[in-house]
Amino acid sequence: MSLPLTFTAPRRGKPPRHLADLSPEEAAEAVAALGEPAFRARQLGTHYFRHLEADPATMTDLPASSRDRMAEALLPPLLSPVRALTADQGATVKTLWRLHDGVKVESVLMRYPDRATLCVSSQAGCGMACPFCATGQQGLTRNLSAGEIVEQVRQAARALDRGEVAGGPGRLTNLVFMGMGEPLANYKAVLAAVRRFVQPPPDGFGVSARNVTVSTVGLVPAIDKLAGEGLPVTLALSLHAPDDDLRGELVPINTRWSVDEALDAARRYFETTKRRVSIEYALIRDMNDHAWRADLLARKLNDRGRGWVHVNPIPLNPTPGSIWTASDPAVEAEFVARLRMAGIPTTIRDTRGSDIDGACGQLAAEEAS
Numbered sequence: 001m002s003l004p005l006t007f008t009a010p011r012r013g014k015p016p017r018h019l020a021d022l023s024p025e026e027a028a029e030a031v032a033a034l035g036e037p038a039f040r041a042r043q044l045g046t047h048y049f050r051h052l053e054a055d056p057a058t059m060t061d062l063p064a065s066s067r068d069r070m071a072e073a074l075l076p077p078l079l080s081p082v083r084a085l086t087a088d089q090g091a092t093v094k095t096l097w098r099l100h101d102g103v104k105v106e107s108v109l110m111r112y113p114d115r116a117t118l119c120v121s122s123q124a125g126c127g128m129a130c131p132f133c134a135t136g137q138q139g140l141t142r143n144l145s146a147g148e149i150v151e152q153v154r155q156a157a158r159a160l161d162r163g164e165v166a167g168g169p170g171r172l173t174n175l176v177f178m179g180m181g182e183p184l185a186n187y188k189a190v191l192a193a194v195r196r197f198v199q200p201p202p203d204g205f206g207v208s209a210r211n212v213t214v215s216t217v218g219l220v221p222a223i224d225k226l227a228g229e230g231l232p233v234t235l236a237l238s239l240h241a242p243d244d245d246l247r248g249e250l251v252p253i254n255t256r257w258s259v260d261e262a263l264d265a266a267r268r269y270f271e272t273t274k275r276r277v278s279i280e281y282a283l284i285r286d287m288n289d290h291a292w293r294a295d296l297l298a299r300k301l302n303d304r305g306r307g308w309v310h311v312n313p314i315p316l317n318p319t320p321g322s323i324w325t326a327s328d329p330a331v332e333a334e335f336v337a338r339l340r341m342a343g344i345p346t347t348i349r350d351t352r353g354s355d356i357d358g359a360c361g362q363l364a365a366e367e368a369s
């Protein structure tokens with residue numbers, strides 16, 4: 001007897017169109033195409049971006065038939081929560097989301113006394129294959145749409161606004177593209193999402209572009225393109241080694257764009273945007289944490305000018321099965337001291353949420369449940 005073939009893998013495909021995928025002009029056109037007056041696009045945008053609402057039942061200023069039609073066409077549910085884990089007395093929340101095709105991604109909300117930062121995913125999986133990063137081990141499943149990125153933001157902003165996060169009602173102030181994926185490999189959707197984040201309601205959430213950080217392995221043409229967008233977002237370059245031999249191993253795309261080429265692009269980014277660039281450096285014991293590498297890094301940065309860059313070392317978060325571990329604290333201190341002695345502003349990045357696998361490089365959604 002043959003088994004019926006009832007099992008089919010989830011279809012990995014394009015998510016439905018969403019208001020958050022659209023520019024204000026496109027949103028007006030989409031609403032008009034539904035037979036609604038164009039001004040309804042602004043009403044819908046006010047609900048979504050200002051009130052953080054996607055439930056048509058709450059949109060009582062709209063005629064019932066219009067709001068159902070518009071919500072069905074422009075506010076399809078894109079993310080459903082699978083699980084939320086908290087750490088740091090509730091100040092860190094990691095959410096695992098299921099997308100329309102069953103693919104899973106994560107985002108992490110980190111609340112501090114003076115700000116609340118959301119770390120978003122820009123892709124399901126990642127194609128960059130950095131060996132120390134959990135997402136890098138999965139390979140790329142697919143790009144997220146702008147709507148799927150923006151929905152991570154709206155849901156976090158809503159939870160904060162409604163007082164659902166420890167510490168009472170608050171606002172989402174910062175956005176970092178440091179979740180799953182390489183944001184500059186999904187350029188169009190990431191840029192559209194950033195525009196929705198920064199434009200004021202009803203076209204976006206109205207958060208300062210200065211509070212957005214795009215982190216990249218160093219896709220040089222995309223860095224140059226980003227510099228020309230007229231958006232003063234912060235660029236973070238995942239360097240992790242100042243020499244091509246080692247960086248080629250840690251960040252494989254280095255064989256395409258070398259350390260010097262990536263640093264030159266970072267410097268150009270600063271010149272165009274006047275935004276100080278961050279250099280990310282995961283400190284891996286006996287791998288990249290040598291004093292001479294701190295000195296070489298400082299030299300390469302200083303060769304390109306002063307005051308344009310700062311370094312964010314982060315102790316490696318060991319991923320399951322990894323042979324690597326974080327640097328010894330004394331070695332880390334020496335590495336930082338050498339950079340500072342050379343005049344490079346350097347701050348160790350904190351590792352919020354490491355106990356819920358919510359810290360950098362640990363975002364690896366489990367197999368389909």
Ligand code: SAH
Binds near residue numbers: 177181
């Ligand atoms: N693709 C982007 C975003 C990745 S996540 C990029 O590479 O920049 C953001 C940062 O976390 C990157 O600097 C990445 O190299 C770093 N990271 C990844 N895995 C890590 C780990 N296990 N420990 C510490 N940092 C890690």
